[in-house]
Amino acid sequence: MLTFDLDGRTLALMRDPDAAQHPTTLSMSDFGPRRGVWRILDLLDEHEIPASFFVPGYIAERNEDVVREIVKRGHEVGHHGYMHEPPASLTAEQEIEVMDRSLAILESITGDRPVGYRAPSWDLSVRSLDLIAERGFLYDSSMMDDDIPYLLDTKSGPLVELPVHWFQDDAPYFWFNRGAGSMNTPQDVLTAWEWEFDGAYKHGGVFMLTCHPQVSGHLSRVVMLDRLIRHIKAHPDARFMRCADVAAIVRERANGPDNG
Numbered sequence: 001m002l003t004f005d006l007d008g009r010t011l012a013l014m015r016d017p018d019a020a021q022h023p024t025t026l027s028m029s030d031f032g033p034r035r036g037v038w039r040i041l042d043l044l045d046e047h048e049i050p051a052s053f054f055v056p057g058y059i060a061e062r063n064e065d066v067v068r069e070i071v072k073r074g075h076e077v078g079h080h081g082y083m084h085e086p087p088a089s090l091t092a093e094q095e096i097e098v099m100d101r102s103l104a105i106l107e108s109i110t111g112d113r114p115v116g117y118r119a120p121s122w123d124l125s126v127r128s129l130d131l132i133a134e135r136g137f138l139y140d141s142s143m144m145d146d147d148i149p150y151l152l153d154t155k156s157g158p159l160v161e162l163p164v165h166w167f168q169d170d171a172p173y174f175w176f177n178r179g180a181g182s183m184n185t186p187q188d189v190l191t192a193w194e195w196e197f198d199g200a201y202k203h204g205g206v207f208m209l210t211c212h213p214q215v216s217g218h219l220s221r222v223v224m225l226d227r228l229i230r231h232i233k234a235h236p237d238a239r240f241m242r243c244a245d246v247a248a249i250v251r252e253r254a255n256g257p258d259n260g
Helices: 010-015 017-021 023-047 057-062 064-072 092-110 128-134 170-174 186-202 219-233 243-254
Strands: 002-005 052-055 076-079 150-154 157-161 209-211
Touching: 002 023, 010 017, 010 023, 017 023, 023 064, 023 219, 052 057, 052 064, 057 064, 057 092, 064 076, 064 092, 076 092, 076 243, 092 128, 128 150, 128 157, 150 243, 157 243, 170 186, 186 219
Parallel strands: 002 052, 002 209, 052 076
Antiparallel strands: 150 157
16 A cells, blocks of 8 residues: 655644744645645556545645545545644544544545545544544554554444554655754665565565655655555565555455454
8 A cells, every 4th residue: 555645734834833934844845735746646647556645634625636636546535634633632622623624625625525544643542543433434544553454443333444654654764854864865765665565575464655745756756666666566466555445355354254
């Protein structure tokens, strides 16, 4: 599963409202919906593979053409908060308002209700999974306690979990922060991700990659993604799938006659 979190400027504004007074800072984030996402969409088209995009409501409202194009090209749009608010930082009332607000926004733009949820900063609250299941989501993609999909128990019934991890996220490798040291090279990151895929392939597992168009939409990193895709394609029986499709298979197998 290749997934892309289209955070845009929400992360910067959520962490520091004063970022609105720093246009250069915001411009680094705006690169995602302005340029990076289009390069990624074209790369996916070139390889004829589907992907999943998680979009905050704030970004969707301001980039409706991007969201519609994602759907038009056969990809999935999932829920990712409104202003990239970590659910654990919100009150119960705030979390419900954010979840329902963004659900309505995404459904109004795409014409379909999202079936997937990914917590901003992968920081669920103790309420989140119950709220997600209560609203009819098929899956969550925020937990890190496994590397293959599984079912979570909630008050509203089972919820599919598609696990993630920071070492399969582009931000820790490439995020620029003055004084924090040098960024990794695309070659180093490509090697790390090829090895992770090779391990998943050997053990019959799942490879879940999380990228951000504002990070991996830059030229050298698009080249890196292209080489990663080609590496994966070189393995017989490797399949690229949207998160929603994987989650549907997990749910179907769980409901099968032998619960297998």
